[in-house]
Every structure is written in structure tokens, then in C-alpha cells.
Amino acid sequence: MCTEVFEQRNVCLDQILAERRSHRVFRQEFPAEDEIRPVLNAGLLAPFAAAAVGNSKDYFRRFFVMKRGSQSLNAAMPLVKDQVIRMAEGLEKDMEKNPALRAKAGMFAQRLSMIRKSGIVPGVGTAPYYIVAAERKGFPPVELQSLAHCMENMWLKATALGLGFQLVSVTSQMSTDPAFCAILGIPPGTWELMGCAIGHSEDELSPSIRPPVDEVTRWLE
Numbered sequence: 001m002c003t004e005v006f007e008q009r010n011v012c013l014d015q016i017l018a019e020r021r022s023h024r025v026f027r028q029e030f031p032a033e034d035e036i037r038p039v040l041n042a043g044l045l046a047p048f049a050a051a052a053v054g055n056s057k058d059y060f061r062r063f064f065v066m067k068r069g070s071q072s073l074n075a076a077m078p079l080v081k082d083q084v085i086r087m088a089e090g091l092e093k094d095m096e097k098n099p100a101l102r103a104k105a106g107m108f109a110q111r112l113s114m115i116r117k118s119g120i121v122p123g124v125g126t127a128p129y130y131i132v133a134a135e136r137k138g139f140p141p142v143e144l145q146s147l148a149h150c151m152e153n154m155w156l157k158a159t160a161l162g163l164g165f166q167l168v169s170v171t172s173q174m175s176t177d178p179a180f181c182a183i184l185g186i187p188p189g190t191w192e193l194m195g196c197a198i199g200h201s202e203d204e205l206s207p208s209i210r211p212p213v214d215e216v217t218r219w220l221e
């Protein structure tokens, strides 16, 4: 391939990396399923822990697409909300006993408490699509790392297609919830989960701001 093509690819990639942002307010309209499918395919192209998941014929990565207003999402929403409430209550109790945790987890506890008060879990029913990715549990247990790669690929593809993307990390807490897993049609506790919300973003966000790379890098001898 000629240098010019590499340069063009590099410019495009840098642009997508810089434009990838967390979108949290979505327009009502549904992107077409044909816009969502390439995003899922990008997730499928992400690396996986080959030694951990083995070579079973039953493929180890799955996607579950729930549309706003659908029966599945309407059933999932209260389950995720209940999980957030349980997390908030558990964390508050632990923080009472543990001042170090109180100092460290205060901001997260506040966020859980806000979600609890509003009754709305950001990304679950607030966007046209709530998508759950699942990775079958293997050994060593590295499914969540694999899912992070999967999500990043999906995020970058969504950005390239002009779609807004929001991670919904509470989804990982749903992997052992029997009712939530029943909606997906998987046995509880056998797959790790991660989720995201996708739709057309209401906001145009400026590119990411990060410190200069030399400020956070040490080149070791």
C-alpha cells in the first residue's frame, strides 16, 4: 500500500479516536438496524482470550439488542433499577463501617443515589437501543477484559458512523440475575455481561481533552 493511503488511514483513525465521546442524551428516532449491525460486527472483531474460552463450537460472544419500548427492554428496566438500589444500599452500609471506603467511594455512592432517586438508569431505556454483549466464562476469568475490548471496538465504529454511544457498566452486575438472564435466554452465572446505549446523539461534543502524552509517560532505560 502506498504511503498516501497509510497517511489517510492514520488521519481517519486519529480523528475517530479523538471524537469518541460518551454521549448521554439521545434523540428519539431509531437508527436503522442496518446501522447497528456494523457496530455489532466491530464488537465481534475485537480480540478474545483464546486460551481462556477454548474452542467450543458454541460461540463465546453474543449480542442482545433491545429497542426502546420493546417487551424485553420494558422487562429489563426495573430489574436493572433494582440492582442499582441494592448496590446503593450495600455501599452505604459498607461505607458506614469503613471510613477509607467512604472517602474513596463517595462520588460513586452519590451517583447511585441520584439514579435511585430519579428511578432512571442512564442508558437503559433512555436511548433507542440498549445492547448487551456477553462473553462466556472461561479460565482464567478474563471475560470482562474481553468485553472491554469488544465495547471499545463498538464505540469507535459507532463514532465513525456518527452514532452516539454510552457505556452502561451496571450491566455487568446483571450476569447472575435470573430474571435478567431469562430475558436474554442465557443461564445465569455462565456469561459475563457488559452493555451500552446507542442512538443519534442530541449533543455535539467537542473532541476528548487529555494531558500531553509526555506528561504521563516515562521512557525507562
Ligand SMILES: Cc1cc2nc3c(=O)[nH]c(=O)nc-3n(C[C@H](O)[C@H](O)[C@H](O)COP(=O)(O)O)c2cc1C
Pocket: 020, 021, 022, 023, 024, 122, 166, 167, 168, 169, 170, 208
Ligand atoms: C470501565 C468504565 C465504565 C464506565 N461506565 C460508564 C457508565 O456506566 N455510564 C456512563 O455514562 N459512562 C461510563 N463510562 C464512561 C466514562 O465516564 C467516560 O469514558 C469518561 O468520563 C471520559 O469521557 P469520554 O468517554 O467522553 O472521553 C465508563 C468508562 C469506563 C472505562
